[in-house]
Amino acid sequence: MKKIIIEDGLLLTDMEITFNGQLLPLQRVLVDTGSGSTVVSTDLAESIGVVADENDMIYRISGVGGSEFVYSKTVDSVRIGDMQTEDFALEIGAMNYGFNLAGIIGLVTTIESNYKYRRIDITIK
Structure with missing residues (x-):
């Protein structure tokens, strides 16, 4: 079971990523029902060695909030509550x-990653 809160109209939860054996706990992660991908802050990702290299393609993503340039990296795992996916x-x-x-x-990404829906507690602040 994973705790999700609604704060200022945003659906938020926590997530952990592991890269080269290093764990990065992330708080205030937005659950975006319309997003086709999962995005992590460059500053936080760099703290465990996730950095762009010369072979990474940089591309633009767009959404309701605007657009930005990103690059893609495969991490060891992503965990949200008791749901985890590898690579x-x-x-x-x-x-x-x-x-x-x-x-x-x-x-969209979580569904494609075969996350199974479980009971979720939602707290409104």
């Missing part, structure tokens, strides 16, 4: 959206 491709970007977020979980 997961994330997009890494600046995430300058005007509010404090560590990442965005794309609901």
Whole structure:
């Protein structure tokens, strides 16, 4: 069971990523039902060694909040509550959206990754 909160109209949760054996816990991760991918803040990703290299393609993603340049990296795992997937491709970007977020979980991505829906507790603040 994973705790999800609604804060200022945003659906938020926590997530952990592991890259080269290093764990990065992320708080204030937006659950975006319309996003086709999962994005993590460049600054936070760099703290565990996730950095762009010369072979990474940089591309633009767009959404309701605007657009930004990102690159893709495959991490060892992504965990949300007791749901985990291995060898997961994330997009890494600046995430300058005007509010404090560590990442965005794309609901389309979670469905494609075979996450099983479980009971979720939602708290409204």
